[in-house]
Amino acid sequence: MKDVGSMIPNQYKITTSNVNVDYGSKRALHDINLQIEEKEVTALIGPSGCGKSTFIRCLNRMNDLIEGCKVEGKIMIDDVDINSSDTDIVELRARIGMVFQKPNPFPKSIYDNVAYGPRIHGIAKSNEDLDNIVMKSLKRAGLWNEVEDRLDASGLSLSGGQQQRLCIARAIAVNPDILLMDEPCSALDPIATAVIEELINELKERYTIVIVTHSMQQAARLSEKTAYFHLGKMIEYDVTSNIFTNPKHEMTEAYISGRIG
């Protein structure tokens, strides 16, 4: 597969074509075609229930866990179809980190939270190696200075914003190249949100980031490209500044000017 990919160079990290998602008999996503560039932040915006979370969960096949959810269409990541039957989901999810809406650290120590991924994938070769990975991940997530002296404390003892950064550290500890963020700041206060946003700006140098957000300002501040979803359809996808200053579609304009949503 890799050889074929290198023969037909594709500049996009993620390409989806005609992705349809059904929950039982209800269609949640209609024909989504999207190209996501490497090492950029792509924001997905839209009113509640528009399917943006469903879409982001297609990218690491988290929808497989939902009973009665069916995903059709092609999702190519690095020119490999992730929906094909010979894709190893475990390996896929290790390559694509995910951060959820509500901070969800494991009820374990801070160290074990970050070390969990490397442990199950056998990434660390020794204990010192593992210590290094944990330290590096926590540093990248901007949490190291706050927790370096209490790595044995429970992950649940941290504040909400710290917990979310711990979840980011946990996601990047397995060395992914894509980070999916499903409204990572919606449960946080403005100060914690600002810290996470700053962090996302740093992380995009290394990772391709897809972020779902309710806040249009956040999309405008963070992303290079923005996609607007409405009722399961992708209405518009463009460079962020175009979406916010010069939307082509009237529904996009209605949403960003606050008339719907």
Next chain:
Amino acid sequence: MTDNFIETRLRKRYSAEKRFKIYSVSALILALLILATLISSIAISSIPAFTQINIGIDIKMNDDQILQFEEDPENVSWRSLQKKSFYSMFPDVETRKDKKELNKLLSTGAYIEIKKFYLDNPNKLSDNNIIYVPASDDVDLLIKDIIDRDLPQDMRTISDNQISYLDKLISNNRIKKTLSWRLFSNSDSREPELAGLKGGIVGTLLTMFVTLIISFPIGVLAAIYLEEIAPKNKFTDIIEVNINNLAAVPSIVYGLLGLAVFLNYMNMPRSAPLVGGIVLALMTLPVIIIATRAAMASIPPSIREAAYGVGASQMQVIVHHVFPLALPGILTGTIIGIARAAGETAPLLMIGMMAFIVDVPSKITDKATVLPAQIYMWANNPERSFEYLTSAAILILLVILIMMNLLAILLRKKYERRW
């Protein structure tokens, strides 16, 4: 007008709330009263069973007996040593009939205490010893004032002569009240003053061990499959309904199953903790499955998502996260299920564990009985002392069950996590 309306409505609502509170508090008080009556009536009627009356006999072995003892303690005629020593304390009792009556003051197992004394104290073989032996159950009840000595002779189980012998013993300071440790060190007997619960307690422990070993792993694995792995379809729905129904099946049905399958078809030993344990395990399985599923379902989905999100496989999600987090709930359900099984008699009736068994079982294939079965049999015995022994046995069973439930609560408190 409207002010008035609001005020009346407010007053009405307050009084309705007050009434509701009174109803629920009185329901609680009623329930507690019933429980307190039950437990205190059992506790009060068990009091006589926890003490035991002993009679002191002056014993001195003669040279022959000492020789016999040194050869082999079994050679000594302990019964005649007991009788002769006891008769010599009453020189004026001469006729055969009176001697027989006198000897009836002592338990039929009294000689065993004498033998035990000499085995424990071989250096006192030639001394004058006062050895305390259990009194018979009638003496026990008389001294505890349960048998009224003012009743006419033909209305009590102890004769005037015997009472006069007893009075002599009392004035000679040969009556001693002790705690009845034999309740825990003796096994069952037809004689109330010798009967103990050791057989039942050990039988219960062995049976519960078998039950736990079988029902815990099977129940937990079945629950993991049903809750985490199985697809949701008609077939699993049917299984689920059936498991819920099995939890409500009358327990004697499991006994019938045990009789038909394990005893008659598979020829397993009758009255054995092995079969009792298997039958009770079948009975406990649905309880454990339901408790385990409930405990795993209460683990927030965010933990599963987090684990799947970093690339854990389904097995890793279950083994590393869901199962450890659900364990307190699983253990609680298991202990409560086992405690319920420990109080069962009906299924054991069918497989012959409701039997008079004197030996203490030492392995799971020995013949044995369990505590509730022993309580049932004691309650059926005609001797009056068994009435108090039954209450004592119920109290001991209750204490064991309460301790198991307490353990369940402590485990839950200790490992409970909040999200």
